[in-house]
Amino acid sequence: MPVAEILKTLFILLVVVGGLAPLITWIERKQSAVMQDRIGANRADIGGLTLIGLFHPLADVLKLLGKEDFVPAGANRVLHLLAPLIAAIPAVIAFAVIPYGGVYRFGDHTLSLVVSDADWGMLYIFAIASLATYGTVIAGWSSNNGWSLLGSMRASAQMISYEVTMGLSLVGIFMVFQTLKLQDMALAQDTTLRVFGFLDIFFGLSHPAIDWIRLPAWGVFYQPLAFLLFLTCIMAENKRPPFDLPEGESEIIAGYHLEYSGMRFGLFFMSEFIQVVVIAGLMTALFLGGWSIPYLSTQTIVAGVGRFMGTGFATGLCVLLHFAAFMLKLGAMIWFQMALRWTLPRFRYDQVMDLCWKVILPLSIANVLVTGLVMLLVQEAA
Amino acid sequence: MIPLEHVIGLSAILFAIGVVGVLVRRNVIVVLMSIELMLNAVNLAFVGFNRAWPGSEGAPSLDGQVFVLMVIAVAAAEVAVGLGIVISMFRNRDSVDLEEASLLRW
Amino acid sequence: MSFAAILFYLFGALAVLFALSMLLNVHNTVAGALSLVVTMVSLAAIYVLLEAHFVAAIQIMVYAGAIVVLFLFVVMLLNLRDDDFAPGRQRLVRVAGALVGVFALAQFLRWLAPGLPELPAVPAGFGGHRAVGIALYTDYVLLVELIALLLLAAIVGALVLAKRKLDS
Numbered sequence: 001m002p003v004a005e006i007l008k009t010l011f012i013l014l015v016v017v018g019g020l021a022p023l024i025t026w027i028e029r030k031q032s033a034v035m036q037d038r039i040g041a042n043r044a045d046i047g048g049l050t051l052i053g054l055f056h057p058l059a060d061v062l063k064l065l066g067k068e069d070f071v072p073a074g075a076n077r078v079l080h081l082l083a084p085l086i087a088a089i090p091a092v093i094a095f096a097v098i099p100y101g102g103v104y105r106f107g108d109h110t111l112s113l114v115v116s117d118a119d120w121g122m123l124y125i126f127a128i129a130s131l132a133t134y135g136t137v138i139a140g141w142s143s144n145n146g147w148s149l150l151g152s153m154r155a156s157a158q159m160i161s162y163e164v165t166m167g168l169s170l171v172g173i174f175m176v177f178q179t180l181k182l183q184d185m186a187l188a189q190d191t192t193l194r195v196f197g198f199l200d201i202f203f204g205l206s207h208p209a210i211d212w213i214r215l216p217a218w219g220v221f222y223q224p225l226a227f228l229l230f231l232t233c234i235m236a237e238n239k240r241p242p243f244d245l246p247e248g249e250s251e252i253i254a255g256y257h258l259e260y261s262g263m264r265f266g267l268f269f270m271s272e273f274i275q276v277v278v279i280a281g282l283m284t285a286l287f288l289g290g291w292s293i294p295y296l297s298t299q300t301i302v303a304g305v306g307r308f309m310g311t312g313f314a315t316g317l318c319v320l321l322h323f324a325a326f327m328l329k330l331g332a333m334i335w336f337q338m339a340l341r342w343t344l345p346r347f348r349y350d351q352v353m354d355l356c357w358k359v360i361l362p363l364s365i366a367n368v369l370v371t372g373l374v375m376l377l378v379q380e381a382a
Numbered sequence: 383m384i385p386l387e388h389v390i391g392l393s394a395i396l397f398a399i400g401v402v403g404v405l406v407r408r409n410v411i412v413v414l415m416s417i418e419l420m421l422n423a424v425n426l427a428f429v430g431f432n433r434a435w436p437g438s439e440g441a442p443s444l445d446g447q448v449f450v451l452m453v454i455a456v457a458a459a460e461v462a463v464g465l466g467i468v469i470s471m472f473r474n475r476d477s478v479d480l481e482e483a484s485l486l487r488w
Numbered sequence: 489m490s491f492a493a494i495l496f497y498l499f500g501a502l503a504v505l506f507a508l509s510m511l512l513n514v515h516n517t518v519a520g521a522l523s524l525v526v527t528m529v530s531l532a533a534i535y536v537l538l539e540a541h542f543v544a545a546i547q548i549m550v551y552a553g554a555i556v557v558l559f560l561f562v563v564m565l566l567n568l569r570d571d572d573f574a575p576g577r578q579r580l581v582r583v584a585g586a587l588v589g590v591f592a593l594a595q596f597l598r599w600l601a602p603g604l605p606e607l608p609a610v611p612a613g614f615g616g617h618r619a620v621g622i623a624l625y626t627d628y629v630l631l632v633e634l635i636a637l638l639l640l641a642a643i644v645g646a647l648v649l650a651k652r653k654l655d656s
Contacts, residue, residue, distance in 0.1 A: 120617055123545035130553020137560055141518055149564060156561050160554055180617055384496045386604040392500045394596035398589045399507045405585025411517055411563060415524050419507055422531055433538040439611040444623040447543050447615060454550050455635045459642030461555050465562045466649030472566050
């Protein structure tokens with residue numbers, strides 16, 4: 001059904017990515033203002049109406065569009081013009097495999113709320129993430145500026161290093177859910193997890209009272225270490241503070257996008273914010289149960305509400321509730337990233353690399369080993 | 383349907399471009415890139431032949447694709463060492479011209 | 489001609505075009521490396537058309553995402569801008585090289601002519617991560633171990649080669 005696919009794509013582009021990303025610039029300003037005890041952006045107005053500063057993204061975009069589009073002398077013109085696009089496109093298309101709703105059946109009609117239900121969803125994410133390096137590298141090199149070149153060299157080293165650990169830190173999650181497809185992972189998290197289930201499996205102890213103690217079967221509860229490691233890696237991939245070494249203002253002015261102005265700079269800027277949304281979506285789908293509602297699985301809702309209102313209505317309700325749950329988690333993860341960005345001090349460059357190769361890499365390998373061991377023991381016992 | 387001949391033909395063309403690159407160019411980095419191109423051409427042939435003999439239902443035979451993965455891993459190792467050599471050569475000779483590295487000792 | 493075949497010729501043409509551009513671009517190594525990226529990504533697209541999904545993903549991740557970035561990194565580290573390697577006395581070698589290349593190509597194409605089968609239908613799961621993973625960790629597990637050793641040796645070798653002298 002190409003029509004449904006096109007609608008889903010437009011929805012993601014216009015609402016989730018295109019709508020949220022400008023909003024995030026506003027959220028970030030407000031967040032920083034709150035954390036620094038300021039009032040924050042609230043001056044832009046249309047006829048006296050300020051809407052607590054919500055017109056600032058609009059004003060920003062208008063300003064950027066009005067600026068002169070400048071290509072420095074001695075720059076490689078073609079590559080300099082292409083680089084912002086190469087940076088922005090991977091950020092936008094990464095959202096294609098992130099589910100923003102479950103799989104629903106209306107009569108003989110199945111609706112899966114994800115743009116691409118490919119079997120190799122996470123591989124796609126990794127491939128896209130590895131292509132994202134080129135935007136910054138080309139931007140820095142083509143600008144014909146020493147600072148830009150230094151920035152893009154830092155960016156390429158940092159991004160290649162963190163790609164390795166990013167993949168490795170997620171292996172535990174793949175082992176637990178036995179799939180690379182994000183929609184399947186979200187479906188597997190739409191249930192509950194017995195906190196003391198290991199007593200039953202290993203010692204045959206079970207009691208209804210203990211059985212009642214449950215957590216949502218979210219990835220973060222299966223793989224807490226992987227959650228931390230992956231969040232660190234993917235934030236380092238995005239190059240935002242505290243990992244903003246490629247554009248460290250105090251050392252290399254603005255790094256790889258130093259020579260960009262107007263909307264071309266705006267594209268670099270926006271692609272970082274779009275990646276914030278993508279990171280939030282990924283963390284939600286992998287570790288926070290995706291669109292699922294804790295303790296309230298799809299079957300429960302369909303069975304409970306369906307008894308009074310009919311299955312069709314109950315399924316429709318599920319669609320809305322799940323989408324709301326997804327957006328709520330997405331918002332929470334975006335806020336979390338903003339809070340981190342304004343809380344943590346910057347790393348030094350050698351600290352960033354040490355963190356990757358000497359801390360995260362061994363920890364993720366240990367995580368894979370322990371996960372495998374536990375899974376083996378559980379399989380033996382069960 | 384894609385004709386297998388054309389897949390292998392494409393592979394051969396890419397391989398030939400790689401061969402010419404290795405023989406003609408003097409920049410060590412471009413020579414290494416040409417070697418990568420040849421490896422890629424071979425990978426394409428592997429994938430094409432594997433597609434032509436895919437095994438039977440329930441028992442897919444993926445020998446070709448497994449070999450492609452091996453080639454990719456070897457290529458990664460080769461590039462790491464090769465570029466290390468390039469960097470140390472640049473340190474010693476201040477150039478990446480292959481002609482400059484024609485002596486057997488320093 | 490089916491849609492897949494059209495895409496195949498399109499990406500094949502792209503791959504050849506940008507491989508040639510890498511070969512012929514003697515002034516700008518960075519542009520050469522970027523042309524190589526286009527070739528690699530086109531090949532990944534062709535792998536998808538040939539039902540090798542996992543290999544395609546790995547191709548983009550490792551080749552386009554890591555290996556060529558390493559090339560770019562080294563070019564930028566050595567700051568090779570507009571390096572020109574004048575032909576000079578090497579013209580003979582060049583012509584000979586081109587001749588060898590064309591001869592090799594002609595041999596390949598002559599051998600190609602008849603006798604290759606039509607592409608059959610593929611079994612379910614062919615080329616997916618599951619099937620490739622099973623093949624890798626059952627039939628080819630020794631090979632995987634050997635590759636791991638090789639990569640370790642390469643890491644150590646690269647470190648030794650690229651590290652500055654320790655005595656300073």
